[in-house]
Amino acid sequence: MVKFILRRIVMMIPQLFILSVLIFLLAKAMPGDALTGQLANNPKMDAQTLAEMREKLGLNDPLYVQYTRWIKNLLHGDLGLSYVHQQPVTDLLAGRMWNTVLLSLCILVLTYAIAVPLGVISGRWQDSWADKLIVGYSYVSFATPLFIFALIMLFLFGFKLGWFPTGGSVDIQLEEGTWDYYISKFNHLLLPSLSGALISTVGIIQYLRSEIIDTKVKDFVRTARAKGVPEAKIYSRHILRNSFLPIAAFLGYEITGLIGGSVFLESIFSYPGIGQLFLQSIMQRDYSVVTALVMISGLATLVGTLLSDIILSAVDPRIRIE
Template structure:
């Protein structure tokens, strides 16, 4: 196991290197920049001042010089300076990263709380009325884009019923660290977490339902029943134990999906996380923030796939990845 993890980590190094080159090339290919945009938004700025700032920041240096400087900064934990916010990108991300982690964690927990019971019911009582309702629910959530569902949930529960706040991550009127503060955080978290969880249940329900259906007709299950093993124990000790293997392996990819989904959810709900920051930075041509976030997303994707392989090899002794 250790050799496998070490080999995968070493493989990630050239992957990150190639990713960094692609990100840098795409950032340079995009038109405009944050400084040029300030000519319109800031009347105190003029073309001469912008030109001097660009020269000072090395924006006219050869591309390979800029790339090497950027990579050196990444290695030392320096993600650059945000031209729009006039602060270091690391400081900018620090205030938003935990909001995204909190939202992603809530979506993951809610998703499994919904999908695992539904998958078990659908797989155990196949073709029953409950299974048909679950399959119908699955088709509906699969066919509904995340941003459409999020807008519907926001409109109904936020604007029409007024049960939950429609933007932000906490009420600015409550004091940090108090019980009211954490309750406000929870109140602002419910709608985006619920929207993301509903859509992300589709794959887990389908995988678990299909695995239970396939596993319950296998020979070792028939043998257990022939020996007189109680039906509940057959499902608990034989069918479910084997059916959960793909779900465990899919956990890493689920994390990757949550990162991508946070961009839509945080933008729609005005939730101040790195997804919302990513969209606003693209619109404002704040490329130092964009490149840093894409690198973070890429690293999270690689870690997610690695985590999936580790979990699968740990829970299934028949697999020998090493």
């Protein structure tokens, strides 16, 4: 297992290099440059001053020179300067990264807390009224876009009923570290987390239902029943253990997918995370922030893939990755 992890980490190095080249070239292919957004915010800036700033920042250098400089800074933890916010990208992300990670973890926990029991009920009692209700819920979730469902949740529970806050991550009037501060943090987090979780459950429910239905008719399950093994033990030790394998394998991908999908949730709920920052940076042409966030997302995807393989081998001892 250790050799496998080390080998996969080594393989990530050329993948990250190729990803960095693609991100850099795509950023340069976008219209304008790092100062375009600043020019839009300050129309009084004359062409000579703009040209001097471009020369000072090295934006007129050849692409390979700019790429080499960007990679060197990246390896030293320097993600560049946000020309819109006028502060280092590292400092800009520090306050927002934790919000996105917290939101993603809450969505992940709620997703599995909802999907696993529903998938087990649907698969074990196939074609029952409960199964039909769960399958119907899955179809509706699959057909409903995330941003539409989030808008409905925001309007109904935020504006109409007033049960949850409609924006932000915490009440700014509260002092950090107090009990009321954490209660406010939880209230602001709950509605976007539920919105993301209720839509994300469809894949897990369908996978788990299908696996249980296929596994419960296999020969080793029939043999266990013929030996008089209690039904509860058959499901816990044989059926569910084998049915959870694909769910465990997708856990790493679920984590990276949630980070990417938080763009819509954070924008709709005005939640100050990196997803909202990413969308704003594209609109404002703050390319330093855009390239840094895409690079971080690519790294998270590779780590999620590695995590999925590790979890899969840990869940099933029969799997040995050498």
